[in-house]
Amino acid sequence: MIAVLNGRVLEIYSDSLVIGIGGLGLQVFVPGPLRDRLRPGDEVFLQTYLVVRQDALTLFGFENREERELFLLLLSVDGIGPKSALAVLTTLSADAIRRAIFHEQPEVFTRVPGVGKKTAQKILLQLQDRIPAMSGLEPVSGISDVDTEVLGALTALGYSVVEAQSALQSIPRETPQDVEARLRAALQYFA
Numbered sequence: 269m270i271a272v273l274n275g276r277v278l279e280i281y282s283d284s285l286v287i288g289i290g291g292l293g294l295q296v297f298v299p300g301p302l303r304d305r306l307r308p309g310d311e312v313f314l315q316t317y318l319v320v321r322q323d324a325l326t327l328f329g330f331e332n333r334e335e336r337e338l339f340l341l342l343l344s345v346d347g348i349g350p351k352s353a354l355a356v357l358t359t360l361s362a363d364a365i366r367r368a369i370f371h372e373q374p375e376v377f378t379r380v381p382g383v384g385k386k387t388a389q390k391i392l393l394q395l396q397d398r399i400p401a402m403s404g405l406e407p408v409s410g411i412s413d414v415d416t417e418v419l420g421a422l423t424a425l426g427y428s429v430v431e432a433q434s435a436l437q438s439i440p441r442e443t444p445q446d447v448e449a450r451l452r453a454a455l456q457y458f459a
Contacts, residue, residue, distance in 0.1 A: 273314045273329060277306050283354075285329070287312060296329040297350075300358035301430065319350050328354060338362055345394045347387050356380050356391075359428045368392075369399045379423050418450045427458070 273296065275289035284297045285306065296314065306312060314329035315336040328350060330336040335357060342353035356365065359380045368376035369392055377388035415436055422432035435457035443453045 270316050270318050270327060273312070273316055273327075275312065277308050277310045277312055280306065280308060285312070287314075287329075294327060296327045297354055298329045299331075299335065299354060300428070302329075302331050326350065330357075334362055338365060341395055341398055342391070344398075345387075345391050347390055352380075352382055352387075355382055359430070361430050364429055364433075366399055369395050372396075376429065379429055412445065414445050414447050414450060417447050418454055421447075421451055422454060431458075 273287055273289060273294065275287040275294075277285055278288045278293050279286040280303060281295075283303075284295050285303060286293045286295050296316065298314070314331070315333050316330070317328045317336055317339060319326045319328065328339065330339060339353050339357060342348050342356055343350065348356075356377065360368070360376065364376065367373075372392055374385065374388035374392050377383050377391050378385055383391075419429075419432050419436060422435060423429060427435070432454075435454040438457040439450055439453045443450055
């Protein structure tokens with residue numbers, strides 16, 4: 269079992285990295301936010317998980333142990349394979365995943381490409397008792413109905429939930445409580 273990797277980023281692909289270690293280049297599939305932060309030549313230390321299949325050995329890498337544990341929990345859900353689990357970690361932060369499970373919000377998971385309503389319900393049912401109750405899982409306070417609509421519009425435009433929440437937080441306080449005005453201000457975050 270390959271538990272950790274420490275090496276230099278050689279190449280970056282749309283869903284993976286090639287990490288140079290001792291003369292070898294290992295392809296490692298990583299969550300999007302991590303991949304987007306790295307550049308060729310960067311030194312990287314990853315917690316990893318090796319998926320062994322009859323026709324392939326596939327290595328998945330994570331920034332920390334917590335992400336790897338969430339990946340393994342997602343793999344334990346019926347109907348969730350490694351690529352789907354990675355898509356969940358690409359679209360949602362670890363806190364967003366725990367919060368959605370804790371507050372029984374399947375709609376959060378349906379924003380992940382490839383995860384429908386039934387799979388989202390399975391995630392909640394099968395992981396509810398396996399995610400420990402932690403402080404800080406309270407719903408995001410102070411989010412108005414207008415901001416909820418803006419969040420939905422941003423995710424419909426293709427932004428991840430994490431990106432949409434960051435854009436919401438960047439909206440100036442003096443922006444009117446109007447969906448159109450707040451959406452325009454949120455889109456400025458991406459400009």
